[in-house]
Amino acid sequence: MYFMDRNVWAEYILSRRFHRPLFHRIRPQLYTKKRTLQPPQRSLSSSTLAVSGYQDSKRTPWRRFNSNPADVIEKHMLDWGHRTWGLVIYRCTYSSDADWEEFMSRLLYRLRSRLEHYYDGLDMLDSFQLTVMDDKARFDGANPDAIRGHFDEWAPAACEAEQGILPTDARYMCIARYGLCIMVDEEALRSVLAIPHEDLDTRSSTGFVILVHGRHHEMRAGIKECDEELEDDDFEPLNGCTREDVGWMRVCYDQAQLYACAHMNQSYEWQMEYRRPPEIGLYC
DSSP states (O other), rough: OOBBBBHHHHHHHHHHOHHHHHHSOOOOOOOOOOOOOOSSOOSSSSSHHHHOOSSSOSSOSSSSSSGGGHHHHHHHHHTTTTTTBEEEEEEOOOOOHHHHHHHHHHHHHHHHHHHTTTTEEEGGGGGGGOEEOHHHHHHHOHHHHHHHHHHHHHHHHHHHHSSSSSSGGGGGGGGGGGGGEEEOOOHHHHHHHSSSSGGGSSOOOOOEEEEEEEHHHHHHHHHHHOOOOOOOSOOBBBTTTTTTTTTTEEETTTTTTTHHHHHSSSSSHHHHHHOOOTEOOOOO
């Protein structure tokens, strides 16, 4: 049903050599190295730091802590006791294996590039866990609701297996890996492949992937229980949904992993970042 694609892609993202897509073909190689995180030296919680942003980044002292996702993700891992990070990717288009390989090359190239050149955070690749859901019979042409259904079945058991954290543990609700996932349909794939090769080292406002909120229904139920007013439902239908928040959004492809894992661990953070499609969010 799914596989952890650390074999096919690990050599590319974890190599200290800096390659650009199209000029380098990825060769399978098993990667097993794990980085041991040291206990935090400060008692200030990551949530307090993330909100205030007062502490300077340890990797990039000219930035605030909250402006360096490598610092923030590492602090989350230390505070909440999980060993790996990274959102699951659902492949929902099977028109071309070569195009999919090129898409993944670009996605991982930008992840590594941003960690290296913006955040001095290449060490965080040691704990990055790449998981790709690849099942043509089940996911080809699937919509976000179908992906959410599968993801919600996968996440609780995966968290226990990967992190040793039960879904009944409060920490489970604080880990983006088990609350959000990425899906790539044909339109998303084409948007990334349409970026000119010479522009791959710059920000793109057009290349996107789809970020799915796995706890969307729980969030809406919680709002109803609190008697808070839900959004209007007279918007243009998206997959039949006329609510403002449809539980998924398009986000810049090179921000989907880093920004979401650093700053979108709680439902209220989803609400802050949400942009209704076709608008593209996380352009920062």
